[in-house]
Amino acid sequence: MGERKTAADDLRRRAEKHLAAQGGGESGSEMSIQRLLHELQVHQIELESQNEQLRESQVALELARARYFDLYDLAPVGYCTVDQRGVIEEGNLTLATLLGFARGALIMQRFQHFVVRDSLTAFTLCSNRLFESGEAQLLELRMVRGDGTQFWGQLSMTAAPDASGKLHLRIALNDVSERRRAEDALREQKEFSHLIAENIADFIAILDLEGRRLYNSPSYAKFVGNPRALIGSDSFADVHPEDRERVRQAFRETVASGIGQSLEYRFVMADGSFRSLESRGSVIRDSDGRIARVLVVSHDITERQRLEAEIRQLAFQDPLTKLPNRRLLQDRLTQTMAASKRSGCYSALMFLDLDNFKQLNDTGGHELGDALLIEAAARLSACVRETDTVARFGGDEFLVMISELAEDRDESDLQAGLVAEKIRSALAEPYTLTFRRADGAEIRIEHRCTASIGVALFINHELSESQILKRADSAMYDAKSSGRNSFRFYQERV
Ligand SMILES: Nc1nc2c(ncn2[C@@H]2O[C@H](COP(=O)(O)OP(=O)(O)OP(=O)(O)O)[C@@H](O)[C@H]2O)c(=O)[nH]1
Incomplete structure (x- = not known):
């Protein structure tokens, strides 16, 4: 109240000063009329100044509102405040878009309404943990939009008290479906490759650029007992001495050119006997496109060679x-x-x-x-x-x-x-x-x-x-x- 009085006094002083500068003031017998006129003029100028200040405040308010709209409503994440029962009290436009609901219609809905049934327990557990410990929670849930379509939502949840000390949940929501799809596809691809490598009758080996073994499929057990024991060993050591240089040369060429080759050679078994293998090498590149590994897929052609020889013999x-x-x-x-x-x-x-x-x-x-x-x-x-x-x-x-x-x-x-x-x-x-x-x-x-x-x-x-x-x-x-x-x-x- 006192502040307003001071501001009014200040305004009056500025108005009187302004009027004096225009040549206005009291003189002689017209004193009372002049005084009244003066008072009126002072009020008019006071009002004009107040109007000016009001306009400035309105512009500042508009600017603040626009900034709020940019920062809050159009933020790249959906954002909302919910009470302890999960009722949405406030939400930004991004959230409304993400959930496929008009913003107005979103308010007073329960957040759980947009969580797929299977993910509800995870959501409840995390909210409880947050209310109990105050620690921020990060989780990914299956969410459902207003039109029934589903997506993977990443929720970052924090808790903040209002003026009365009551806790409210603040949830930032991101649609991470694309990333999850890519991760799922990658996982599937890995599982698929692993399944093939682990169950195929052919022999799969991954070698470093010196020909040392990094991986051998379980099918190698037929040759070497325990394929895991081979890790780090020199793959050329088991090649028949007469074939070794030819195999080494093909390997070097594959590493240099990136173009795989097929070749037949003899593999020396632990008992000194040998089996004929047909191998095909191909390169594996790293994320920069550099050749990092060599993948070798082989199969035992001993029996096929024996049959071929038999057929050749039968023909003659x-x-x-x-x-x-x-x-x-x-x-x-x-x-x-x-x-x-x-x-x-x-x-x-x-x-x-x-x-x-x-x-x-x-x-x-x-x-x-x-x-x-x-x-x-x-x-x-x-x-x-x-x-x-x-x-x-x-x-x-x-x-x-x-x-x-x-x-x-x-x-x-x-x-x-x-x-x-x-x-x-x-x-x-x-x-x-x-x-x-x-x-x-x-x-x-x-x-x-x-x-x-x-x-x-x-x-x-x-x-x-x-x-x-x-x-x-x-x-x-x-x-x-x-x-x-x-x-x-x-x-x-x-
Ligand atoms: N056991 C057996 N007999 C065969 C085989 N191939 C052909 N023959 C027989 O061999 C015989 C050949 O007889 P010939 O050479 O024509 O007559 P031969 O009794 O030897 O009389 P000459 O040659 O005039 O001294 C025929 O009875 C054929 O059926 C075979 O693989 N095994």
Whole structure:
């Protein structure tokens, strides 16, 4: 009251001063009228000054209100004050937008109304803890908007007393759904990769840039017992010494270029045996894009290689006698012709057909015939050098190829004749054949069998492969027609 009086006095003094400056004042007999006029003028100026001050206060108020609007209402977080029951007493515009409610309609709603049922307990626990301890609480909850859609809200809660000392909750709310989604996706991705690495039959290893092991999938147990014990060890140490440098080189190239490579090599097992692995490397980069690790996915191809070799062998081997088949002989014939061109030596191809073989089949059965074919094949192989080839042509027919005889034709004929005779007599030796009958009984029989042999010599590329074969075949027929159990050289027909 006293302050207002002082301000009024101050105003009066300033008004009187202003009037005096305009030449106004009291004089002579008009004193009372003048005084009244003076009073009125003083009041008018007083009022004008008060109006001016009021306008200034209004402008300052407007500015303060605008700042409040900027800071509070448009803050990047939703903000509200709730009482101890959770009733919203005040909330900013961001909060209203976040919760999908008109701001006016938000007031007096319970904050719990916007918390998904599953998250309510967490909210209640945190509010209680805050009221009890006064400590600020930070939590993330599933929230629900007015339209029923849900989002992840991050709540920062503090408590503050009002003028009467009653505590109120202040809640800052952020929508963190995007971050949670990214975290969930990352977690899922990690779990997925982990699941694959831990359960895959292939072998997964992560190596540092020197090739030291940082991770090995459990599947490595097959090779090394406990894969965890491998951490920090040199991955190249278990590679077969003959393959090690090649593997190291591929690793270096992958690290330098960032481009993965596939390669096959042998892995040395603890017992010294080895398994064949096929590995594919690829690089792992850090957040700056630099190559930081090498991921190697391998699988055991030992069995596949064995089967491939078996298939290759089957394609070139006679299954009954295990001798090379006609196809392989064809290859060897080509090679021998090329070799004879280099050496200038003759080679010989012999065509053999067992005599009266059919009879054995017919009387003793197919199994007995097979047993004879196997034994004949063994005898043939024993008659020649390792470098020569014995092949089964089909049925009871065999081929023997003798390479590198001599440069001289007569000398070559002589040598070929000696081998042919050796073969003839070896095959003519009695056979003791064993076979198992259908009832399981083992039968042994003595059998005699001979062969007719045709011999064709060749050198360089004078003759084609089929011509050589035909000549040997034709000579074999000569031997057959001259009474069997003999050999004949090919004779040029006139
Ligand atoms: N056991 C057995 N017999 C076979 C096999 N392949 C063919 N044969 C038989 O071998 C016989 C071949 O007979 P031939 O060479 O035509 O006649 P051969 O009795 O030997 O008479 P010559 O050749 O004139 O001395 C046929 O009875 C075929 O069925 C086989 O893998 N196993």
